[in-house]
Amino acid sequence: MSRAGRVEIFEVGPRDGLQNESRVLPVETRIAMIRDLAAAGLRTVEAGSFVSPRNLPQMAGTAEVLAGLSGLTRPSFSGESISRSTSDGTQGGDLEIDPPNPINLPVLVPNARGFADALAAKARHIAVFAAASESFSRRNINRGIEESLAEYRPIVAGALAAGLKVRGYVSCVLGCPYEGHVPVSAAVSVATALASMGCQEISLGDTIGVGTPDAARAMTAAVASEIGMQRVAVHFHDTYGQALANVLACLELGVTVVDSSVAGLGGCPYAPGASGNLATEDLVYMLEGLGVETGVDLDRVAAVGRTVCAALGAAPRSRTGQALAAKIK
Numbered sequence: 497m498s499r500a501g502r503v504e505i506f507e508v509g510p511r512d513g514l515q516n517e518s519r520v521l522p523v524e525t526r527i528a529m530i531r532d533l534a535a536a537g538l539r540t541v542e543a544g545s546f547v548s549p550r551n552l553p554q555m556a557g558t559a560e561v562l563a564g565l566s567g568l569t570r571p572s573f574s575g576e577s578i579s580r581s582t583s584d585g586t587q588g589g590d591l592e593i594d595p596p597n598p599i600n601l602p603v604l605v606p607n608a609r610g611f612a613d614a615l616a617a618k619a620r621h622i623a624v625f626a627a628a629s630e631s632f633s634r635r636n637i638n639r640g641i642e643e644s645l646a647e648y649r650p651i652v653a654g655a656l657a658a659g660l661k662v663r664g665y666v667s668c669v670l671g672c673p674y675e676g677h678v679p680v681s682a683a684v685s686v687a688t689a690l691a692s693m694g695c696q697e698i699s700l701g702d703t704i705g706v707g708t709p710d711a712a713r714a715m716t717a718a719v720a721s722e723i724g725m726q727r728v729a730v731h732f733h734d735t736y737g738q739a740l741a742n743v744l745a746c747l748e749l750g751v752t753v754v755d756s757s758v759a760g761l762g763g764c765p766y767a768p769g770a771s772g773n774l775a776t777e778d779l780v781y782m783l784e785g786l787g788v789e790t791g792v793d794l795d796r797v798a799a800v801g802r803t804v805c806a807a808l809g810a811a812p813r814s815r816t817g818q819a820l821a822a823k824i825k
């Protein structure tokens with residue numbers, strides 16, 4: 497399999513990027529961040545989570561964030577429509593976006609209560625999140641793996657029946673903060689379960705960033721052999737500086753959807769020691785260098801990173817972002 501000529505970047509900054517920060521950004525700042533990311537060319541921007549505000553106060557007000565973004569579109573760039581129909585004819589896989597380029601604003605949903613809240617907020621794209629590690633699953637959502645999958649099944653069915661797009665996350669695909677080694681078979685099993693219940697896209701999360709390219713490639717290939725490469729997205733954290741190398745290994749396999757977070761913000765409150773996500777700026781820079789189209793304007797996304805870091809009082813973690821900032825000083 498060879499590298500695709502275009503990669504879809506799934507921006508997780510306003511959700512994954514902000515959920516672990518000690519400073520809670522107001523709804524208006526989060527709305528402005530998402531608008532700016534869309535203006536930089538990102539067409540899928542994760543907008544928040546319908547989880548317990550006691551657990552994650554950073555994500556409180558997600559309904560208001562969606563309300564403030566209603567009707568958001570972004571400028572069109574020529575020749576960028578992407579069809580995600582599955583080659584094997586399985587259900588789902590179609591994430592094609594119709595003109596005039598509405599922005600996809602996925603939100604995380606952990607249970608029936610979160611799904612009801614997402615529907616009430618007129619969300620059009622949800623993500624359920626499971627894990628390949630039992631211990632992480634219990635700490636994260638207070639459910640075991642099987643229990644969480646059983647809870648997600650009617651949610652996914654209801655979302656598809658209502659015409660929503662549905663993504664499924666699998667955390668800890670290359671290692672767990674509590675259990676250490678996670679076998680590939682565990683990642684494959686949870687990814688397959690989420691795909692079978694109808695999730696159109698499965699994002700494989702290296703939550704604590706311990707993966708290296710051969711391991712990332714082997715795990716991704718094993719999942720893709722069960723659900724099809726068209727449904728696979730990869731989600732690397734950069735804890736050990738391996739995220740870009742892992743992405744490259746997966747691009748060589750044929751992956752076309754990559755998650756990243758502006759300024760490299762991010763981390764999971766239930767994964768101690770896990771640092772930021774792969775930075776969107778670093779990803780765009782590498783893809784541009786490889787001649788892979790993204791539709792994202794690097795300078796504009798780097799400017800969003802600087803603004804968000806200033807609002808958070810956080811140091812930017814993107815190497816590309818730092819290099820570009822140094823040039824404009």
Ligand SMILES: CC(C)(COP(=O)([O-])OP(=O)([O-])OC[C@H]1O[C@@H](n2cnc3c(N)ncnc32)[C@H](O)[C@@H]1OP(=O)([O-])[O-])[C@@H](O)C(=O)NCCC(=O)NCCSC(=O)C[C@@](C)(O)CC(=O)[O-]
Binds near residue numbers: 548609611638
């Ligand atoms: C999942 C729950 C809610 C279960 O939490 P629980 O305690 O089992 O839920 P419960 O049903 O027993 O209810 C307890 C309280 O939570 C409330 N509650 C219950 N559900 C909701 C809801 N949907 N929205 C708002 N409130 C809710 C409920 O109303 C009740 O409130 P109280 O009566 O005590 O005042 C909780 O454990 C939680 O919020 N966990 C946060 C999980 C999370 O957001 N983790 C981070 C995202 S995952 C991630 O980052 C990984 C990823 C995706 O990026 C990929 C990767 O890198 O690996």
